[in-house]
Amino acid sequence: MIPLKLSAIADFCVGKLHGKDLTVEKVMTDSRADCTDALFVALVGERFDAHEFINTAENQGAIALMVSRKVDSELPQIIVEDTEKALGQLARFVRQEVNPKVVGITGSAGKTTVKELVASILRLVDTGSKESVLATKGNFNNHIGVPLTLLDLNKEHEYAVIEMGANHKGEIAYCASLAKPNVSVINNVEPAHLEGFGSIEGVAEAKSEIYQSLGESGTAIINLDCEFASQWLEEFIDCHKVTVSRHNDAHFSANNVHLNSEGLVTFDLIKRHLTGKDSVTVTLQLAGLHNVSNALVAAAICSQFDVELDTIKRGLEQAGSVKGRLNLIAGLQGCLIIDDTYNASVGSVKAAIDVLVSKQGEPIFAFGDMGELGTESARYHKEIGDYAKQKGVKKLFAFGTEVAHTVKAFGDGAEFFIDNNALIDAVRGQLDSTQVILIKGSRSARMEQVVQALQEPQQTEKRGG
Numbered sequence: 001m002i003p004l005k006l007s008a009i010a011d012f013c014v015g016k017l018h019g020k021d022l023t024v025e026k027v028m029t030d031s032r033a034d035c036t037d038a039l040f041v042a043l044v045g046e047r048f049d050a051h052e053f054i055n056t057a058e059n060q061g062a063i064a065l066m067v068s069r070k071v072d073s074e075l076p077q078i079i080v081e082d083t084e085k086a087l088g089q090l091a092r093f094v095r096q097e098v099n100p101k102v103v104g105i106t107g108s109a110g111k112t113t114v115k116e117l118v119a120s121i122l123r124l125v126d127t128g129s130k131e132s133v134l135a136t137k138g139n140f141n142n143h144i145g146v147p148l149t150l151l152d153l154n155k156e157h158e159y160a161v162i163e164m165g166a167n168h169k170g171e172i173a174y175c176a177s178l179a180k181p182n183v184s185v186i187n188n189v190e191p192a193h194l195e196g197f198g199s200i201e202g203v204a205e206a207k208s209e210i211y212q213s214l215g216e217s218g219t220a221i222i223n224l225d226c227e228f229a230s231q232w233l234e235e236f237i238d239c240h241k242v243t244v245s246r247h248n249d250a251h252f253s254a255n256n257v258h259l260n261s262e263g264l265v266t267f268d269l270i271k272r273h274l275t276g277k278d279s280v281t282v283t284l285q286l287a288g289l290h291n292v293s294n295a296l297v298a299a300a301i302c303s304q305f306d307v308e309l310d311t312i313k314r315g316l317e318q319a320g321s322v323k324g325r326l327n328l329i330a331g332l333q334g335c336l337i338i339d340d341t342y343n344a345s346v347g348s349v350k351a352a353i354d355v356l357v358s359k360q361g362e363p364i365f366a367f368g369d370m371g372e373l374g375t376e377s378a379r380y381h382k383e384i385g386d387y388a389k390q391k392g393v394k395k396l397f398a399f400g401t402e403v404a405h406t407v408k409a410f411g412d413g414a415e416f417f418i419d420n421n422a423l424i425d426a427v428r429g430q431l432d433s434t435q436v437i438l439i440k441g442s443r444s445a446r447m448e449q450v451v452q453a454l455q456e457p458q459q460t461e462k463r464g465g
Contacts, residue, residue, distance in 0.1 A: 001024075001025050001026055001027060001094060001151050001152060001153065001154065002025070002094060002097060002098065002153070002154055002155060003023050003024070003025045004023065004024060004025075004094075005021055005022070005023050006019075006020075006021050006022050006023075006024065006039070006064055006076055006078060007021045009024075009039070009066075009078060009090060010078045010080075012089055012090055012093045013066070013078065013080050013086035013089045013090055014080065014081070014086075014089075015066070015078045015079055015080035015081075015086060016078070016079050017076065017077070017078050018070070018076065018077045018078075018079065019064075019074075019075065019076030019077055020076045021076070022063060022064055022076055024037065024038065024039040024063065024064055025037070026038040026039065027039050027041060027087075027090070027148070027151045028040050028041070028057070028062065029041050029043050029050070029087070029144065029148065031050060031053035031054075031056040031057040031060060031062075032056065032060070033060065034060060034061065035057050035060040035061045035062040036060070036061030037061060037063050038061065038062050038063065038064075039062070039063075039064045039065070039066060039078075040054070040057040040062035040064070040065050040066070041065075041066040041083050041086070041087050042054065042057075042065065042066065042067045042068070042071075042083055043083050043084055043087070043144070044068065044083065044084070050083075051067060051068070051069065051071055054067075054071050054072075054073055055073075058073065058075060062075065063075065063076075064076045064077070064078070065077045065078070066078045066080060066083055066086060066087075067079055067080075067083065068080060068081065068082060068083050084143075084144070087144070087147045087148075088143075088147050088174070088178050090147070090151065091146070091147035091148075091150040091151050091178050092150075092177075092178045092180075094150055094151055094153050095150045095153060095160070095178065095179060095180060096180075098153040098154065098155060098157055098160075100134070100153065100157045100158055100159050100160045101158065101159050101160070101182050101183075101305055102159075102160045102162060102179050102180060102181045102182050102183075103118055103159070103160070103161045103162065103181060103182070103183050103184070103185075103301055104162055104164055104175075104176055104179055104181030104183070104184040104185070104210050104213075105118070105161070105162065105163050105164065105184075105185055105187065105301075106163070106164045106165065106166070106172055106184075106185070106186055106187070106207050106210045107185070107186050107187025107188045107189070107207065108187075108188055108189055108190035108191075108203065108207075108345050108347060109187070109188055109190055109345050109347050109348040109351075110187045110188060110290070110291075110293070110294045110297075110348075111141070111163045111164075111165065111187060112139075112163060112322050112325065112342070113286065113291065113294045113322055113325060114185070114187055114294050114297050114298050114301075115135055115136055115161050115163045116135070116319055116320075116322055117294060117295060117297075117298035117315070117316060117319050118135075118161050118298045118301050118302060119133050119135040119161050120315040120316070120318055120319035121298060121299075121302045121307060121311065121312050121314075121315025121316065122158075122159045122161070122302060122305070122307070122315070123315070124311050124314055124315050124318075125158075125159075125305070125307055125311065127158045129156045129157070129158055130156065131154070131156040131157065132156065132157060132158040132159060133157070133158070133159045133160075133161065134149070134152055134153055134157045134159070134160045134161070135160075135161040135162075135163075136149050136161065136162055136163040137149070139165070140163075141162075141163040141164055141165040141175075142165055142166065142167075142171065142175070143171050143174055143175060146162060146164060146175040146178060146179060147178055149162060150162070150178060150179060159305070160179070162175075162179045162181065164176065164179075164210060166196070166206055166207075167195075167196040167372065168196040168197070168206075169196075169197065169202070169205070169206045169209075170206075170209070171206070172206060172207065172209040172210050173209035173210075173212060173213070176209060176210050176212065176213035177213055179213075180213060181210070181213060181214065181218065182217070182218055182219065182304070183218065183219045183220075183221065183301050183304045183305075184210045184211055184213070184214055184218065184219075184220055184221065185210075185220070185221035185222075185223070185297055185300075185301060186207045186208065186210060186211070186222075186223065186226065186228075186232070187223060187293075187294070187297055188223060188225075188226050188293075188347065189203050189204045189207055189226055189227070189228055190203075190345050190346055190347035190348075191203070191345065191346045191347075191373060191376060191380055195372045195373070195374040196372065198374070204228040204231070208228075208232060208235070208236075211232065211235075211236045211239065212236075214236070214238075214239040215238065215239065216238050216239065216240075217239075217240075218239045218240065219239060219240045219241070219242055219304045220232070220236055220239050220240070220241050220242070221241075221242050221243075221244060221297060221300045221301055222241055222242070222243050222244070223243075223244050223245070223293065223297065224243050224244065224245035224247075224248045224250050225244075225245050225246055225247055225248070225293065229243075242300050242303070242304065243300075244293070244296040244297055244299075244300045245296070246292055246293050246296065249272075250272070251271070251272050251273075251300065252269070252270070252271055252272075252296045252297075252299050252300045252303075253270045253272070253296065254267045254268065254269060254270065254292050254295075254296060255267065255268040255270055255279075256268045256281075257289060257292055259289075259358065260283065263358075263359075264283050264284060264285065265283070265284045265286065265287075265288070265289055265291060265292060266281065266282070266283045266284075267281070267282055267292050267295075268280070268281050268282075269281075269282050269295070269296070269299055269309070269312070269313070269316075271299070271303065271309055278309055279309075280309050280310065280312075280313040281313075282295060282313050282316050282317060283317055284316060284317065284319075285317065285318075285319065285320055285321065286319070286321055286326070287321070287326040287328065287338070287355050288326055288351055288352070288354065288355045289354065290351040290354070295316050298312075298315075298316065299312045299316070302315070322342065323342070324339060324340065324341045324342030324343075324448065325340060325342050326338060326339075326340050326352060326355055327339040327340075329451065329455050329456075330455065330456040331431065331435075331437060331454050331455055331456055332428065332431050332454055332455070332456055333431040333432050333433060334432070334433030335361075335431050335432065335433060335434075335435040335436065335437055335454075336359065336361060336435070336436045336437070337436075337437050337439060337451060337454060337455055338352065338355060338356055338359075338436065338437065338438040338439065339439055339448075339451045340352045340355075340438060340439065340440040341439055341440060341441065341447040341448045341450075341451055342443075343442055343443055344368070344370045344371075344440050344441050344442045344445075345370065346370065346373075346380050346383065346384065348440075349367075349370065349384050349387075349440055350384070350387055352438055352440050353365065353384075353387060353388055353391050353393065353438065354391065355438070356391075356393065356436060356438040357391045357392050357393065359436040360436075361434050361435055361436040362394050362395075362434050362435045362436065363391075363392060363393045363394055363436055363438070364393070364394060364395045364396075364397070364427070364435050364436065364437045364438070365388055365393045365395070365396045365397070365437075365438050365440075366397045366398075366399075366423065366427055366437060366438065366439045366440075366447070366450055367384070367396060367397070367398045367399070367403055367406060367440060367441060368398070368399050368400050368403065368420075368440070368441020368442065368445025368446070368447045368450075369381075369399075369400030369401060369402045369403055369441060369442060369444065369445050370384075370402065370441070370442050371442035371443070371444045371445075372442075373402075377402050377405075378402065378405045379405075381402045381403055381404075381405040381406045381409075382405045382406065382408070382409040383409075384406050384409075385405065385406035385407065385408065385409025385410040385411075385414070386409045386410075388406075388410055389409070389410050389411065393410075393413075394413060395413050395414070395415075395430075396410045396413060396414040396415070397414075397415050397417070397423050397426055397427050398414065398415070398416050398417065398423075399417045399418070399419070399420045399422075399423040399441070399445065399447075399450075400418075400441070400445055401418070403416065404416055420445075420446065420447075420449055420450060423450065424449075424450055424453045424454065427450070427454060428453070428454060431454070437454065439451050439454075
């Protein structure tokens with residue numbers, strides 16, 4: 001963060017400073033983490049109140065506090081009405097002061113991959129800065145994570161690549177109001193977080209909030225392969241629009257998509273402009289043909305900052321896999337594990353199954369519940385069972401509650417477990433070197449534990465096809 005005096009922070013956040021007017025360059029909200037020389041912000045949630053952990057934050061090195069009530073501490077305190085709101089106000093100020101070029105990314109699936117692709121490209125742009133690109137770390141993409149990401153901005157940053165997720169309406173609008181993106185994209189809309197949005201139309205409406213913060217100078221990247229694309233093209237008439245598509249004419253499209261001899265995705269990236277079109281051949285280090293769409297979106301985003309097509313090609317080809325996203329790992333007994341445990345939506349599960357059946361070997365699927373699908377959960381879990389069977393998956397091992405519908409739809413070759421240890425034992429008992437095992441589920445399913453139990457000790461992660 002840029003250096004700020006506590007008195008200045010109090011002004012931005014409409015608060016009152018009690019104690020010494022120190023300068024801070026770091027903000028923390030987790031009292032368990034290293035808070036050395038940080039301003040600790042005591043957030044209050046439905047099931048926690050960080051005011052109760054002030055002593056822990058002090059012991060972890062915090063030198064100042066932001067609180068919504070006076071606490072028993074010798075540290076300087078900024079007292080505000082609402083610490084969560086004040087966190088956002090401070091983040092908005094830092095974003096305005098640094099004033100980088102900001103990318104906003106949302107969607108039901110692929111947000112993190114697009115973020116990493118964009119960051120990989122922009123890091124190749126010569127800005128004269130050693131630390132020119134700030135990108136969302138991990139899953140810091142909600143109403144708390146986005147402000148914390150923006151607070152990491154410093155004067156070296158020329159670009160900020162901000163991922164935005166949501167589980168209720170208004171969350172993306174809030175995050176976008178802080179980040180103020182110059183370029184925004186909805187990567188796709190799929191059944192995900194339906195409990196919070198009610199329907200797929202509700203998901204689309206919530207995602208479209210990211211376009212609402214774009215003024216006339218902003219650019220909306222529209223994925224024409226999304227069923228809501230025409231709606232967005234008509235609705236957001238004020239901003240500039242750039243289209244991408246794998247299957248239709250667009251500003252950015254793909255041709256000659258295939259897997260090369262090494263199993264890597266290769267395609268011709270085509271950029272259309274007023275005087276014609278340019279193209280480059282790109283070979284991704286990411287598994288799955290669906291990543292062509294992610295690459296097109298990343299290319300369209302970076303082109304808005306006048307990044308040359310050759311630089312876009314190099315950035316796309318240098319980008320590595322994201323942890324828990326279709327990582328290829330050596331498993332016990334010589335099997336191959338596809339670790340796709342980062343999260344799960346209907347679309348991402350189908351894309352992962354496509355990758356599974358493209359590999360040489362017997363395709364096996366270890367599956368945990370997909371969360372937050374509301375009243376449609378049974379239907380979507382059944383749909384996955386039907387899809388896996390249709391695509392040629394030979395065995396299904398499922399853990400959870402909702403996956404019972406997947407097992408029933410899959411039929412012969414499927415086994416259901418209510419305990420992940422039982423699933424692990426069952427899979428481990430039949431492993432051999434001819435098998436390829438996809439492991440996937442929502443975060444709540446903790447399917448990474450299955451990966452850890454089945455991977456070869458001291459194995460080296462393999463990337464690509």
